[in-house]
Amino acid sequence: MLKVGVIGTGMIGQDHIRRMTTVLAGVQVTAVSDVDTVVAASVGAGVGASVHATGGEVIADPSVDAVVVCSWGPTHEEYVLAAIAAGKPVFCEKPLATTQEACLRILDAEVAAGRRLVQVGYMRRYDAEYRALKSSLGVIGRPLMMHCAHRNASVPSFYEKEMAITDTAVHEIDMVRWLFDDEVAAVRVLVPRRSGNGGELQDPLFVVMEMAGGVLVDVEISVNIRYGYDIRGEVVGENGTAALGNASLVTIRHGGVEASPVPVDWRERFLRAYDVEFQEWIDSLTAGGRPVGPSAWDGYAAAVVSDAGVAALRTGDRVPVSLVERPKLYGAEVAAA
Numbered sequence: 588m589l590k591v592g593v594i595g596t597g598m599i600g601q602d603h604i605r606r607m608t609t610v611l612a613g614v615q616v617t618a619v620s621d622v623d624t625v626v627a628a629s630v631g632a633g634v635g636a637s638v639h640a641t642g643g644e645v646i647a648d649p650s651v652d653a654v655v656v657c658s659w660g661p662t663h664e665e666y667v668l669a670a671i672a673a674g675k676p677v678f679c680e681k682p683l684a685t686t687q688e689a690c691l692r693i694l695d696a697e698v699a700a701g702r703r704l705v706q707v708g709y710m711r712r713y714d715a716e717y718r719a720l721k722s723s724l725g726v727i728g729r730p731l732m733m734h735c736a737h738r739n740a741s742v743p744s745f746y747e748k749e750m751a752i753t754d755t756a757v758h759e760i761d762m763v764r765w766l767f768d769d770e771v772a773a774v775r776v777l778v779p780r781r782s783g784n785g786g787e788l789q790d791p792l793f794v795v796m797e798m799a800g801g802v803l804v805d806v807e808i809s810v811n812i813r814y815g816y817d818i819r820g821e822v823v824g825e826n827g828t829a830a831l832g833n834a835s836l837v838t839i840r841h842g843g844v845e846a847s848p849v850p851v852d853w854r855e856r857f858l859r860a861y862d863v864e865f866q867e868w869i870d871s872l873t874a875g876g877r878p879v880g881p882s883a884w885d886g887y888a889a890a891v892v893s894d895a896g897v898a899a900l901r902t903g904d905r906v907p908v909s910l911v912e913r914p915k916l917y918g919a920e921v922a923a924a
């Protein structure tokens with residue numbers, strides 16, 4: 588039984604605790620913490636876990652074998668570094684950290700530890716539709732382009748325009764690296780007229796990524812689309828196209844209209860992907876003590892592209908992407924999972 592401590596008991600922290608306590612096998616949540624101590628106490632009591640005052644205490648707790656970080660992005664670096672220092676595997680929700688410099692500090696610490704301890708929560712790699720899309724690439728000929736849309740019904744009031752890149756498009760950044768087994772070479776961001784649904788927020792954005800191998804990817808980011816959570820992707824190959832299916836379980840025909848329900852949010856759309864992601868993480872640690880999913884290198888690479896995207900948004904320029912040499916520890920694992 589893998590004993591897990593969770594830092595951050597907000598929306599996704601609670602959802603991951605729910606899956607680890609009621610859905611998945613071989614895992615027990617033994618400790619939690621959150622700067623919102625009231626929420627932490629309530630969540631901890633609900634699952635019989637110790638409630639600690641700080642994330643550092645969760646990591647140090649002897650009843651914690653592995654750590655899950657679900658706090659706000661700017662706090663991730665501190666907790667991931669502390670878990671590495673304690674020699675404990677750590678699953679960190681995306682982003683690994685909010686700057687490429689912070690990600691490099693994590694890479695350095697993990698390389699110094701000499702073994703993989705970090706996994707980053709890029710769950711699309713575990714989604715059945717994305718996996719089917721990846722499998723279909725052999726059928727449609729050499730991929731040339733990809734069209735994506737990432738639509739949220741709404742976002743919290745603290746969401747700023749850069750977060751459309753760092754918090755939202757970062758999923759497409761990781762996904763295309765995995766899908767095409769290639770790195771992003773340059774980013775541009777185009778700014779269309781503003782939706783009235785987001786107040787002063789610049790929404791939507793149109794992101795264009797050039798892959799090193801020449802595939803061109805466009806991503807529409809709309810975060811106040813109102814009608815639901817809608818994730819789309821279509822690859823154009825030399826001899827055909829392959830698109831994500833419609834994740835809906837039912838199609839309703841009524842009153843002269845055909846309709847399918849749209850997921851409310853990421854919890855519903857990627858429900859099974861998160862389950863598979865966590866079960867594989869738990870199983871890999873239980874079997875050999877080493878995570879095999881998206882690595883700190885993947886988290887770093889996504890952060891570099893994300894930084895380039897923010898620069899492109901601010902300047903309107905095409906911003907090239909340049910990665911440091913990949914440490915041997917991450918040699919064959921760009922496309923893991």
Ligand code: NAD
Binds near residue numbers: 600709
């Ligand atoms: P949230 O605001 O609902 O929850 C974050 C929690 O972290 C809050 O309860 C907050 O009090 C707590 N917190 C903040 N600073 C802390 C600290 N120093 N120590 C301990 N707790 C602290 O946000 P959320 O939507 O749950 O997002 C949390 C993280 O998960 C973010 O990094 C976000 O990008 C990521 N996320 C990933 C996905 C996905 O699809 N993989 C979806 C949503 C969120």
Ligand code: ISE
Binds near residue numbers: 739853
């Ligand atoms: C959120 O943090 C996520 O990761 C969701 O998957 C994404 O759709 C949303 O835009 C982010 O804010």
